[in-house]
Amino acid sequence: MAEILVLGAGMVGVSTALALQARGHTVSLVDRTAPGRETSFGNAGIIQAEAAEPYGLPRDLGRLLAMAMGRGNDVTWSLQGVMQMAPALWSYFRNSAPRRHAEISRTYARLTARSTADHAPLIAASGAGNLIAREGLVQLYRDRAAFEADAADAARLARDYGVRHRALSGADYRREDAALLGDPAGVIHWTDSWSCSAPGCLVHSYAKLFASRGGRLLEGDAASLGQSGTGWQVSTVAERAEAEHAVVALGPWSPTLLRRFGYRIPMIYKRGYHGHFSTSRPPLRPIVDMDNGVVAGQMQAGLRIATGAALVTRRAPADLRQLDRGRAALSDMLEIGARVDEAQWSGTRPCLPDMLPLVGAAPRHKGLWFHFGHGHQGFTLGPTTSELLADALDGQAGELAAALAPAGRV
Ligand SMILES: Cc1cc2nc3c(=O)[nH]c(=O)nc-3n(C[C@H](O)[C@H](O)[C@H](O)COP(=O)(O)OP(=O)(O)OC[C@H]3O[C@@H](n4cnc5c(N)ncnc54)[C@H](O)[C@@H]3O)c2cc1C
Known part of the structure; x- marks a missing residue:
């Protein structure tokens, strides 16, 4: 020993x-x-058994251009950040090519598939069961075409990796989760993922x-x-x-x-932020807002909204635009009250190419x-x-x- x-x-x-x-x-x-x-x-607290395929960089010109022009809310960037990470980002882009990404995913899926089983004995032995919900995770869509495309892809993930899900109409899901204020176009519920109320x-x-x-x-x-x-x-x-x-x-x-x-x-540093908000109608399970690139889930500290990725330098000052936009956009679906008084957290996803x-x-x-x-x-x-x-x-x-x-x- x-x-x-x-x-x-x-x-x-x-x-x-x-x-x-x-x-x-x-x-x-x-x-x-x-x-x-x-x-x-400060992460979103999800034990992501559904994440069989890691996030690759978009390969089609339209999505890359949209990202470059800052159209979406899921990824933002600064010139200095991108320049500093350029070699790593180039390698990331090459590894995101369909055939290479599929090869990487075959390894990745074997890790995520056993993630909840590997956490389970630690959760039990540490007496932390009260922090864990085994309700899964939902992706929420306002756009029907995007929902249908992702529902087809979810069926492929089920076939290829055995990841379980349900694809529901927004109206059906709203009957399950009374916290929703409106009917989304559709919802994909990944049933095997767990979530933690205080990571x-x-x-x-x-x-x-x-x-x-x-x-x-x-x-x-x-x-x-x-x-x-x-x-x-x-x-x-x-x-x-x-x-x-x-x-x-x-x-x-x-x-x-x-x-x-x-x-x-070569590391790609993807910064994210969170904020906690009061709500009297917490969602049943964490929600990934697919149109706005944020995740919302009930935590001990309040409704946590966590953001996507900001490709900025390690020393760049805090920029809460993704959080503010995400919060505003999500308020058509969730009751989001006042921000909890707290020091601003940010964290960096340590990503390899x-x-x-x-x-x-x-x-x-x-x-x-x-x-x-x-x-x-x-x-x-x-x-x-x-x-x-x-x-x-x-x-x-x-x-x-x-x-x-x-x-x-x-
Ligand atoms: C917004 C956001 C949402 C996310 N959501 C999820 C999610 O839902 N599910 C998921 O699986 N992952 C999620 N992630 C990713 C996840 O949080 C990270 O992959 C994970 O926390 C990395 O863990 P780690 O132990 O490697 O790093 P850390 O948790 O950062 O631990 C590194 C440790 O090293 C210590 N350290 C650093 N330098 C020194 C030093 N010089 N001397 C001594 N100690 C030092 C730090 O204090 C720290 O404790 C999210 C990330 C972000 C930013």
Whole structure:
């Protein structure tokens, strides 16, 4: 059994720590703040069993032009952000070609398909069942043609990957969910997905479970990571922690740390925001507003509206236009009251150009492990890819873990 440092206590790092601990390793989890306070805190909270295919970039000229001209609300960009990410975006575009995207999806679908089953024992053992709803997720359409096209695509996803759904008329769905104020053109209900009413609390519950099983939570800066003898060390508030292995699970901050060790990781940083609003009519299940690129779901803090992607530099100031537009547009379907008084949250989806997380041994450093790049679905996939990382670290990587290995990808 080995001593292991896990750097980063988001959903991915905390799940890594639990998976390695369960296999008998001695694990210390290091973060500069409390577990689950960053990207894993403010997301839409959906455990997306339906997300068999990762988000690719549009390949048809019409949709690309619409995006470039800022017509939709799901993606916005700044020139500086796009220029900074240009090589990664170009590679993302190439990986989004239909044949390549289908190949990637065959791997991705195997991850999302087991996501709820991998969360389930952690939810039970951490006593967090009260945070989870198993009601699925709905996509809501105002445009009939778009609904019909996506309903046909949902049938294809069911055939190809076994993802279950119902396609309903808006009037039928409104009879189920009395929160809707009008009849949409149609609704696709993905029945296998789960949702969480406080994503940060779920990560915190998992971290408490790790500590209750003897794991150590340390406050420290991962930037102090260095090699020591045959292993790795990091300075924490309490001590200089040393171990044979170190796992980098710093989400969007991972490339910055790894640059010091000679790795240039091309990452696409997709920023998102959320706001909480009062409502007396919360929706039965989270709603993806397909026309306006936002997700709305009831959380402990209020009705959370979470935005799509802003392709901006890491330091760009907050720009709440997507949130404001999404809120205004959704108010034809949901009662959305006053904004809850709160500090403005934003988070960055850590996306890799080939849409698959990096999971496994660093190509050029013994005892260093990569575990990041979960993009749009890190909250979903944390426990799943942690099992694969633990397999790899134990020398038991199967075919799925091999498909996510960093060798040949960075
Ligand atoms: C608006 C929005 C909505 C989303 N909705 C969903 C959803 O519904 N479902 C889903 O599956 N995913 C969703 N995602 C994506 C998901 O949130 C991320 O993929 C996931 O949170 C990434 O987890 P992580 O653990 O890799 O990163 P993080 O949660 O960011 O964790 C990284 C950790 O590293 C720590 N850290 C960073 N630098 C240092 C340092 N120098 N020293 C020490 N510690 C450090 C941070 O404090 C943090 O705790 C959404 C994302 C956004 C932005």
